Amino acid sequence: MGTATAPGISLLCIAHPPVAPSPKVTACSIRHRQRQSSVATLPTVSIRYKKVHRYLLHNGDIRDTRDAVLSPGQTGFMNGWGVFSTLRVSDGVLFAYPRHYARMQRDAALIRVPFTISPEALHKSLISLIDANHALNATLRVAIVRNKGGLFEAPQIASESDLIAFTADLTNWSAGVHLNFVPNGRHGASPFSGLKVTSWAQNLTWYEKAHQDGYDEVLLLNEHGDVSECTSANVFIFRGNEVLTPPLATSGCLPGVTRAILLQEIHLPDWNIREQTITPADLEAADGAFISSTTRDLLPVLTVDKRPLKQASDALNRFLDAFRGYRSAYVLEHSRRKEMFAL
Numbered sequence: 001m002g003t004a005t006a007p008g009i010s011l012l013c014i015a016h017p018p019v020a021p022s023p024k025v026t027a028c029s030i031r032h033r034q035r036q037s038s039v040a041t042l043p044t045v046s047i048r049y050k051k052v053h054r055y056l057l058h059n060g061d062i063r064d065t066r067d068a069v070l071s072p073g074q075t076g077f078m079n080g081w082g083v084f085s086t087l088r089v090s091d092g093v094l095f096a097y098p099r100h101y102a103r104m105q106r107d108a109a110l111i112r113v114p115f116t117i118s119p120e121a122l123h124k125s126l127i128s129l130i131d132a133n134h135a136l137n138a139t140l141r142v143a144i145v146r147n148k149g150g151l152f153e154a155p156q157i158a159s160e161s162d163l164i165a166f167t168a169d170l171t172n173w174s175a176g177v178h179l180n181f182v183p184n185g186r187h188g189a190s191p192f193s194g195l196k197v198t199s200w201a202q203n204l205t206w207y208e209k210a211h212q213d214g215y216d217e218v219l220l221l222n223e224h225g226d227v228s229e230c231t232s233a234n235v236f237i238f239r240g241n242e243v244l245t246p247p248l249a250t251s252g253c254l255p256g257v258t259r260a261i262l263l264q265e266i267h268l269p270d271w272n273i274r275e276q277t278i279t280p281a282d283l284e285a286a287d288g289a290f291i292s293s294t295t296r297d298l299l300p301v302l303t304v305d306k307r308p309l310k311q312a313s314d315a316l317n318r319f320l321d322a323f324r325g326y327r328s329a330y331v332l333e334h335s336r337r338k339e340m341f342a343l
């Protein structure tokens with residue numbers, strides 16, 4: 001695994017282009033820009049990479065990240081055939097662990113990745129990783145990689161799948177995000193839409209291109225031209241007293257844990273939060289918008305395609321406070337029960 005990790009580069013400043021009105025973007029102009037973007041060599045891009053911590057978890061063992069623990073004969077390693085999740089460690093507690101476990105289990109079944117470890121056993125192993133790295137407040141990524149099947153398979157591989165997890169520091173995100181549109185970035189009708197699978201290269205390419213062009217993330221549109229999500233975050237807009245997010249069933253977005261907590265657990269008087277198809281025009285006319293993810297919490301969208309969006313700062317702060325309050329209560333409750341690894 002150590003050989004497969006990206007080189008750690010400490011935090012770099014991202015320079016945003018000056019915000020100036022630009023002509024309405026059409027799918028055609030976006031396609032043109034994408035064609036222009038092809039690169040022969042790796043571009044120089046400033047991205048907030050994180051260094052992974054010293055120890056990783058490989059199956060049940062704590063290993064040094066410099067140890068080679070994976071083999072090219074593992075089908076999932078070479079084909080991106082695996083599932084993963086990114087969790088937040090808060091005061092040593094794996095926030096919303098059962099939701100992450102359930103999503104991985106669902107994804108593993110859909111994409112045929114053997115995922116047999118019980119929630120209790122996985123939780124116990126992840127806690128041992130947190131302890132090894134003293135990563136009490138951190139990001140934790142866990143992946144299950146399929147080892148067999150496909151067109152090439154190493155003869156010596158015994159286990160059906162490998163479990164790999166590592167931790168890294170939390171990212172210090174900026175106060176808001178600048179986004180641009182990417183057409184056809186998600187396919188809502190695909191049976192595999194919304195899966196958190198290790199074949200992540202498309203997302204990373206869009207993310208890198210966004211930074212190269214001076215944006216923080218991209219707004220991926222689906223096959224109908226509706227807003228789906230970002231490469232690693234869900235999207236919400238404020239409209240009147242409603243907070244709207246693209247539907248899981250049709251938009252092609254991933255069922256984010258943060259999104260689910262907002263929809264199911266956060267109840268603010270005067271606000272109705274629900275799924276609704278969102279067009280690019282809806283977004284641009286919204287009273288405000290934000291993106292959500294495990295590592296970011298909620299971040300306001302400042303501009304889309306360099307056009308400033310209205311800001312709903314008071315409303316956003318209320319949702320952010322409520323979300324963080326929910327997490328604090330969760331952490332308090334689960335740190336009391338941690339000794340027993342109660343989930």
Ligand SMILES: Cc1ncc(COP(=O)(O)O)c(C=O)c1O
Pocket residue numbers: 086229230231232233234253254255256257258259292293294295
């Ligand atoms: C494509 C995509 N959408 C949404 C999210 C947000 O999900 P969560 O809230 O579980 O972090 C992520 C997280 O990485 C993601 O990769």
